[in-house]
Amino acid sequence: MLNKEDYLEPDCPFDASMWEQNEEKGMVPMDRITEKEDSLLARNDHPAAERLLLYWIEEARSLADRRGVFLLENELMGLSRKTGQKEKALAHMNAALELVPILGYEDTVSGATCFINAGTVLKAFGMAGDALPYFERALAVYREKLPKGDPRLAGLYNNMGLALFDLERYDEAMEVYGKALAVNSEIEGTEPESAITRLNMADACAMSLGFEDGEQAIRGHIESAWELLNAPGRKADGNYAFVCEKCAPVFEMYGYTAYAAELARRAEEIYSGGVR
DSSP states (O other): OOOGGGTOOOOOOOOTTHHHHOOOOOOOOHHHHHHHHHHHHHTTOHHHHHHHHHHHHHHHHHTTOHHHHHHHHHHHHHHHHHTTOHHHHHHHHHHHHHHHHHHTOTTSHHHHHHHHHHHHHHHHTTOHHHHHHHHHHHHHHHHHHSOTTOHHHHHHHHHHHHHHHHTTOHHHHHHHHHHHHHHHTTSTTOHHHHHHHHHHHHHHHHHHHOTTTTHHHHHHHHHHHHHHHTOTTOOOSHHHHHHHHHHHHHHHHTTOHHHHHHHHHHHHHHHTTOOO
């Protein structure tokens, strides 16, 4: 049975001045919202996930729940990025960034995560030069605030590497990719993320060395990625499906068509509910 948050689709205007006029009246249930969102994304149902988030962000605004609006804007910018909705992603990005100083999050992990999300949006839509300062600002906070071996630091290094790649700074990209691998090597269950890093390294090698001179290095990264995606005990969940879906075209591009087909099959099987 559908709940109303599953089908309502309100507008999403943002006016920072509203926070000066309204006192907080309550808080939206973020844990329940993100749990529902995760279940929808595990089925690859992006439209329903967007409707869910838009419903609850209106609820958060009506309650003057600043933190709730901030978290939901971050979720929405990520979802809009994944679905290629540039204008929506930028609008949600700007709304989230406006709330960072209002909430006093400039030097917090929450604020840094918002900077990463913003940088990822900018990079995704061809603005890597604008993205890099956000990643660098987040890195300063993460280095100070996060414990050693936190997977969020590895994710940040990966995103920085992608921005540096787009800026044709391939040696620097390889350096931060290596840092991402070092962090994830100490964390159980991060093999899918490390596989993505290995494929990113293959791309950097191809661009810096060329396909002929870099053939051996490229092959090494590709094979390492495949081994990581087949690590014993891997979780066949929505995240793994997303990684398989993301990696398949890269394997295809490098001529590993059987690997690509198998990853596409795994993603489809998970999204369709065939794997639990």
